[in-house]
Structures are given as C-alpha cells and as structure tokens.
Amino acid sequence: MSSRTKASGKQRKKGFSRGEKIIGLVILVVAIWAVYSFSQPPSPSTTVAPDFTLPVVTRDGLTGQRISLSSFRGKVVFLEFMEPWCHVCQDMAPMLDRLYAQYGAQNVVFLSVAGPWNSATADDAAKFIRDYGTAWTYVYDSSGTTFTTYGVSGTPTFFLIAKNGSIATRYEGSNATFEILAADLTRLNS
Numbered sequence: 001m002s003s004r005t006k007a008s009g010k011q012r013k014k015g016f017s018r019g020e021k022i023i024g025l026v027i028l029v030v031a032i033w034a035v036y037s038f039s040q041p042p043s044p045s046t047t048v049a050p051d052f053t054l055p056v057v058t059r060d061g062l063t064g065q066r067i068s069l070s071s072f073r074g075k076v077v078f079l080e081f082m083e084p085w086c087h088v089c090q091d092m093a094p095m096l097d098r099l100y101a102q103y104g105a106q107n108v109v110f111l112s113v114a115g116p117w118n119s120a121t122a123d124d125a126a127k128f129i130r131d132y133g134t135a136w137t138y139v140y141d142s143s144g145t146t147f148t149t150y151g152v153s154g155t156p157t158f159f160l161i162a163k164n165g166s167i168a169t170r171y172e173g174s175n176a177t178f179e180i181l182a183a184d185l186t187r188l189n190s
Contacts, residue, residue: 054139077161084128110136
C-alpha cells in the first residue's frame, strides 16, 4: 500500500458526511409524504357518489319500486344513512323535516337509506316514517352493502351530493346542525 493511500485512508471519517445526511433526510421526508399521500382517500369534492339502486319504503312498507341515486343527477341530493332504532336519528328527525320543508321545494332531493343493523327491517323503517311523519323518500338497504360502500359505520351519517354527482360534504351524528346543513344546501343549490 502506498503512503498516499494510507494518508487518504486516515482522512476518511466513519459515518456519513453532512451532505449525505441532508440528502438522506430529504429522501426520507419525500418517501413518507408519498406513502401518506397515496394512502389517503380522495377529497370529497372530487369523489363521485357511488351509485346504488334500492327498494322504496313508505309508511305502508316496501312498495315494489326501486330508486337509483344516479336518477337524481343534476339536482342536489341530501343523503341520510339511518337506522330506525337509532336514538340520534329519532332526535334529529324534526330538524331534518324543517330542512326538507325549506329545501325540498327548492329542487333538493332528500333520500334516506335505512339499514338492517340490529335486525332492523323495512317494516321498522315504515314505522319510523309513520312515527316521525317524514315526507321524503326512504329506501331499504337489506344487505348493508350501500352502508359499506359509503364507509358508514354509525348513524346518522349525512352526505350532501352536488348537482354533478360529487360528494360535497359528509357529516356524522348530531354534529350536523340545522344551520350548518342549511348553509351547505344553500351554497350547493345556488
């Protein structure tokens, strides 16, 4: 080994240089950002509401009719996921009725999807409609598939769907006040 090689070998420190550490840190930050960005669902404003076709329930029970969400394209849709036994759904029914009275006449479609959890049936949904005097359209999701498609794990959950069919907002539980929902419906329907 030459004296020059020995000398240069002594000058080399163990570990990474400052420049290598900075480059490594930048690569690590970019990798974390990329993993985080690609693992997040798209923002609601760019997500088209998944279509579904479900049987209609009235105060008298199943009607034999079916409704598809896509049939309302071009209108704002107030989409509620509910369970007839849900106490928050029951408590919020009068507030939703006020919203329907105000916005249903303004070409906003109100659609409630009743689910099958805790053995709830279409007849339970019909009883809810009778008990609370709700006048908008209800459909029954007997398999819970539509709940799953929309990622609904608790009721009530509300989606406001813009005229172009995209999900504009999502609210869960009693956090959705009359004022908040009315402001969003006014904005979307203008």
